[in-house]
Amino acid sequence: xxxxxxxxxxxxxxxxxxxxxxxxxxxxxxxxxxxxxxxxxxxxxxxxxxxxxxxxxxxxxxxxxxxxxxxxxxxxxxxxxxxxxxxxxxxxxxxxxxxxxxxxxxxxxxxxxxxxxxxxxxxxxxxxxxxxxxxxxxxxxxxxxxxxxxxxxxxxxxxxxxxxxxxxxxxxxxxxxxxxxxxxxxxxxxxxxxxxxxxxxxxxxxxxxxxxxxxxxx
Amino acid sequence: xxxxxxxxxxxxxxxxxxxxxxxxxxxxxxxxxxxxxxxxxxxxxxxxxxxxxxxxxxxxxxxxxxxxxxxxxxxxxxxxxxxxxxxxxxxxxxxxxxxxxxxxxxxxxxxxxxxxxxxxxxxxxxxxxxxxxxxxxxxxxxxxxxxxxxxxxxxxxxxxxxxxxxxxxxxxxxxxxxxxxxxxxxxxxxxxxxxxxxxxxxxx
Numbered sequence: 001x002x003x004x005x006x007x008x009x010x011x012x013x014x015x016x017x018x019x020x021x022x023x024x025x026x027x028x029x030x031x032x033x034x035x036x037x038x039x040x041x042x043x044x045x046x047x048x049x050x051x052x053x054x055x056x057x058x059x060x061x062x063x064x065x066x067x068x069x070x071x072x073x074x075x076x077x078x079x080x081x082x083x084x085x086x087x088x089x090x091x092x093x094x095x096x097x098x099x100x101x102x103x104x105x106x107x108x109x110x111x112x113x114x115x116x117x118x119x120x121x122x123x124x125x126x127x128x129x130x131x132x133x134x135x136x137x138x139x140x141x142x143x144x145x146x147x148x149x150x151x152x153x154x155x156x157x158x159x160x161x162x163x164x165x166x167x168x169x170x171x172x173x174x175x176x177x178x179x180x181x182x183x184x185x186x187x188x189x190x191x192x193x194x195x196x197x198x199x200x201x202x203x204x205x206x207x208x209x210x211x212x213x214x215x216x217x218x
Numbered sequence: 219x220x221x222x223x224x225x226x227x228x229x230x231x232x233x234x235x236x237x238x239x240x241x242x243x244x245x246x247x248x249x250x251x252x253x254x255x256x257x258x259x260x261x262x263x264x265x266x267x268x269x270x271x272x273x274x275x276x277x278x279x280x281x282x283x284x285x286x287x288x289x290x291x292x293x294x295x296x297x298x299x300x301x302x303x304x305x306x307x308x309x310x311x312x313x314x315x316x317x318x319x320x321x322x323x324x325x326x327x328x329x330x331x332x333x334x335x336x337x338x339x340x341x342x343x344x345x346x347x348x349x350x351x352x353x354x355x356x357x358x359x360x361x362x363x364x365x366x367x368x369x370x371x372x373x374x375x376x377x378x379x380x381x382x383x384x385x386x387x388x389x390x391x392x393x394x395x396x397x398x399x400x401x402x403x404x405x406x407x408x409x410x411x412x413x414x415x416x417x418x419x420x421x422x
Contacts, residue, residue: 022378032378036386047393054400065341073337080333084326087368088319196368203360207336207353214340 031190035197038165042201045161046208049154058146060136064215068122072210075118076202079166082111083199086173086192093188098180101188105177108195112170119163123156131155155209162205165198238285245285248278265398276388283380317367325367332356 022029053059063069089104130137133153140147176183176191252274259267289295336356339349366372371379 022381023375024378029378032382036382039386040389043390043393047396051396051400054397055403057404069337069340073333076333077330080326080329083364083368084322087317087322091317091319091322193369196364199368200361200364203364204357206333207357211336211340211353212346212350214343216343 025186028186028190028193031193035193038197039201042158042161042204045154045158046204049158049208052150052154056148056150058144059213060140060144060147060151061213061215062140062143062151063210063213069210069214071118071122072206075115075122076206078111078115078118079199079202082108082115083196085111086195090185090189090192093180093183093185096185102177102180105173105180105188105191109170109173109177112166112173112195116163116166116170119159119166123159126155133157151213158205158209162198162201165201169195169198234288238288241281242285245278245281248274248281252278269395269398273392276391280384280388317370317373321367325363328363329360332360 024032063072085104085107089101089108092100092104129139131140131152132149133156134149136147136149136152172194173191176188180188252271255267255270255274256262259270261267336353339352344352371382
């Protein structure tokens with residue numbers, strides 16, 4: 001606090017590098033910078049996926065509308081709903097309503113855990129069918145004989161990294177909910193920023209991995 | 219003490235002039251390269267030529283932002299715009315924003331609606347290139363809604379938006395430099411069939 005006041009005295013206006021040129025705290029700015037860099041990580045992965053898909057002779061399109069696409073749509077709805085409850089948690093913390101904040105954050109975590117549970121169920125089904133990062137199921141190879149195993153590699157890499165982010169987010173929100181008394185409004189808001197980012201990434205992963213691989217009947 | 223403050227202020231003003239001059243020179247350089255490419259590329263409507271023009275144009279524009287803002291701040295555009303800029307120190311308090319539940323519910327409704335449209339496209343089995351275009355467009359709208367309202371970047375200061383978003387967009391655009399290769403690389407593979415036979419072979 002004292003350093004801020006001193007800096008403010010030393011440099012007057014924004015243009016001379018005011019104390020808070022963005023009018024946000026340093027923690028929030030740090031989270032924003034992390035989000036930008038992490039967005040580039042996911043962009044790189046999705047671009048790599050698009051590249052290998054465009055340069056492959058054949059690409060499997062194995063997701064039947066029912067049940068696979070419906071299943072992943074439910075997962076999307078879980079994440080969207082949890083994003084909304086997170087907004088409500090931030091709103092409650094602005095009113096200094098600690099109990100409400102905790103309850104909304106727990107609802108958010110529930111949405112995240114539901115997403116994780118559904119996602120792991122889906123992974124298990126695909127792995128049981130014979131999809132791994134290095135192999136395609138024999139049944140798929142009959143349907144798409146020239147397809148490469150890159151489908152499995154990209155699928156597990158991208159959804160796996162996203163799943164890891166969701167898991168991290170659930171733990172992060174858990175810590176905030178546990179120590180909600182010591183958390184300032186801005187701390188809750190920063191947790192919310194991270195959670196919305198996880199949601200945001202899924203908004204690109206879902207169409208590009210699932211919807212574009214919907215099974216097209218012969 | 220006041221002399222120290224004054225000298226620091228003078229120094230920072232000199233620094234501003236130098237940095238803005240460098241930015242201006244580099245911006246002009248990039249615009250020059252973009253304009254030069256228009257002239258030298260020969261066939262202008264190719265992926266590579268368009269890419270170079272767009273990237274150089276964007277880099278030039280980004281480098282131009284700082285000098286233009288600086289000139290605006292120092293009143294060089296005052297006659298054009300006719301507004302007075304306050305140079306007095308302002309209070310440095312973080313911006314606080316609290317939206318209404320109704321606003322957030324309507325944003326959630328939009329997000330759900332757009333998601334359902336995307337799923338409907340998969341159900342209708344729209345041709346894949348058209349589907350990709352529509353999906354990316356809708357996803358960008360959804361991303362913008364989430365960033366603007368849920369992450370309430372719309373209600374932050376413009377300086378934060380300008381620091382975060384253009385850099386991200388430019389970096390993402392730079393990724394596209396790989397894409398012209400993805401279509402060509404099929405033909406470079408060992409044992410690959412020449413491009414002319416590719417289409418016939420893939421048909422049955």
